[in-house]
Amino acid sequence: MSKNKKVSLSQVAQAAGVSKMTASRVLRDEGGYSEDTRARVMAQVDALGYLPNRLATVFAGDQGSTFIGVSIPDLGNEVFAQVLEGIDRKLGTFGYQSVLGLTQHTLQEEENWIRTVLSWQPAGLILTGRYHSARATEMLRNAGIPVVEIWDLNSSPLDISVGINHFDSGFDMGRYLASLGYGKIGYVGTSHDTANAATERLNGFCKAVEGAGGAVVKQLCLHDTATYYPGFYGTEQLLAATKDVECIYYQNDAMAFGGLQYCAGKGLNVPNDIGIAGWGDLPIASVMNRRLTSCHVSHLKLGQRAAEVMMARLSEEPVTNCHDIGFRLIPGSTVRNSGG
C-alpha cells in the first residue's frame, strides 16, 4: 500500500504469479480462469491498492471513454446551474462524468474549449446554444461523436437538440400581456456578442406585442450579467428614459426581481402602477407572497433529458434529433388581471 508510484496491472500480475492478460481477465470478470487464480489476483489488487488506468483502456482503442464534455455559459445564472445539475446527476447514473467548460457566452471561448476537450477523446459533447464558430462546427463534424445542443430548440441541429422554443415562449408572454391591455411595454436584458436565446425570446415577444397593436417602446440591453442588480438599475434607467411604460418584460426572473425591488423602493405599486414579467421561474418564487409573472421551464429536466438522449445515442438506440422540453406561462400577480 501507499506507494508513491502508480501500481500497474503487470505489477499485480507479477505479484500474483500470473500473466498480465490473466489479471486483466479477472478484473474484467471475463471468465476463463480458475477460482484459485481469481483469488490470488484479487488479493494482490487489494494488497497493492491497484486502481485501473482507464486512459490505457480507451487508448487501447476498443472502448470509448466515459467523458462527456459539457459547455455552460456561466453558473452565476441559476438556471444554468440547474441544467448542469440535471446533466451531471443523470450522467452519473450511467457511470459517465462531465468535463465542464464555462464559455462566458462567447463563441471564441467555446471554440477553444472544444478543441481542448476533443483532444481528450470524450464520448460525446453537450453544448449550450445552437450557434458555434465555423471552426468549432468543423471540429464537431470531424469528431464523429454525438453532440447534443441544448437550451434553444434547433430544428436542424448538428446532431441532436434538446430545449425549448424561446421565440414561442417570448411570443406567448407578449400575447398574454397584450391581452391584458398593455400597449406600451419596455424590455430589460443584457447583450452578448452572439445571437442567443434571450434575443429569440425578445423577438417573439415583440412580434406578439406589435401584432396585437401594442409597442415595445424601449429595449434596454445592458453590458452586464443577467442577475439581480442589473435588473434593479436597468429598471431605473428604463423608467428614467421612458415615462409612459406600463409594463416591463425582463430577460429572466433574477432581473425581474431586481426590477420588483426597485419599484418597491420607489413606492411604485405593482401591478397598479407598472407590470413586471420575467422568465425562467426561479426557485425563490416558491416562497414569495406574490407570484411573479413568468414562464416556467424545468431546467433540471432539460439537463436530464439531454443526458438521457446522449446515453441513448451512445448505445446506438434510435434517437429523434429534436426534443422539446416545453414551457408553461405563469400568469402571476405582478401584471394586472384583465384588459384595461
Next chain:
Amino acid sequence: MSKNKKVSLSQVAQAAGVSKMTASRVLRDEGGYSEDTRARVMAQVDALGYLPNRLATVFAGDQGSTFIGVSIPDLGNEVFAQVLEGIDRKLGTFGYQSVLGLTQHTLQEEENWIRTVLSWQPAGLILTGRYHSARATEMLRNAGIPVVEIWDLNSSPLDISVGINHFDSGFDMGRYLASLGYGKIGYVGTSHDTANAATERLNGFCKAVEGAGGAVVKQLCLHDTATYYPGFYGTEQLLAATKDVECIYYQNDAMAFGGLQYCAGKGLNVPNDIGIAGWGDLPIASVMNRRLTSCHVSHLKLGQRAAEVMMARLSEEPVTNCHDIGFRLIPGSTVRNSGG
C-alpha cells in the same frame, strides 16, 4: 476532411511525406526541422483536420493530464455553484479542465466518484468538505496527486485546505445576536448523514449563545434540501412547536429568505416580532430593500483560490497547507438594533 475515423499523427506524417517523429516535432514547436517541412506538415494537419490525442501524450508517461476532479455536494445551492464557477474559470486560464462530481452530500457517492475519477489519472482533486470515507482517504493517499479540500478550513488536511472556519462564523453570529439581547433562539437547517460545515456553524453558534447566558431552545433539522421552501415551512414548524422564540438562525440565506417570506405572510413583523439571520450572503440580497442579517463569504474567491493553490502545487512551488478565505458578519436589519 470530415473523416469518420480519427486522424492520427502517422496519417498526417505519411500524407506530408515525413516520419511520425518529425510531425510530432513540428506540432510541439520543438525545432529541428526545416521551414519547408513545417509547412508541409501543417498543411496536412489542416487538410485532414488532425486533432492531437492527449490521452496518448499522458499515456506516454512524461506529462500529467490537465484534468482536475472537482467534487461538489449539489448545484441547487447557489453558493456551491459560485464556488465551482470560481474553480473552473481559474483552472481554465491555466489550460486545465474540471471533471465534475456531484456527491449529494454523501460520503459513499464521493467515494464512488473518487474511485472512478482517479482511474482517469487526473492531475489533482478538489474536494468539498473535510470528511471522507476510510477507503476514499486511502485511495487519496495512494494516488500521489495534490488534493485540495475546500469549504471548511482544516488545520490538518490530507494535503491542502482552503476555506473558512465555520465554527467561528457561527460563533460570531451567536455572539452578535446575544449582544442584541436575544435570549431564546431557534435554528432551522437540514440534516445529512455526515458531519458538515453547517453543523460546525451551529456548534459555534450554540456555544456563543449559551456562553452569553442565552439558549438555543429549538433546533430543527429537516430532511430536505437547504433551499427556500424548506426555510418557509421549517419556520412554520418551528414557530408551531415553540411559541417564545425571539430570533431564528438559519443554515443559509436561502432558508432565511423562506423564513422571511413566511413571517411576511403571517403578518409577523421582522425584526420587531421576530429576528431572522442567515448565512452566505446570496446575490439576491443586493436588491432587497432590507438587508438580511447574514455572514458574507466570497464563494467565487474561495473557488479561485482553491484552483490557484492547486496550480501552484502542480508547478512544485512551495505552498502552505492552510488557506483561510475569511468571512464578514453582516449586521443587516432583520434583527433588532440594540440590547433589549
Next chain:
DNA sequence: TAGCGCAACGTTACGGGTAACTCAACAACT
C-alpha cells in the same frame, strides 16, 4: 581531403491494457 560539427530527419522502444491467437494439460469419448 580527411575530419568534425551540426541541422534535419528516421528508427526503436516504451507505456498500460486488451483482442486475437496459441498452447498445454487433462477429461471424456469412440
Next chain:
DNA sequence: AGTTGTTGAGTTACCCGTAACGTTGCGCTA
C-alpha cells in the same frame, strides 16, 4: 490407444505519441 473437446493460461500485436538514440548529408576547418 487415439481423437476430440474443454479449460486455464501465456504470447503477440496493437492503440498513439514521445524520449532517446541513430543516421544522413552538408558545410566548414586544418
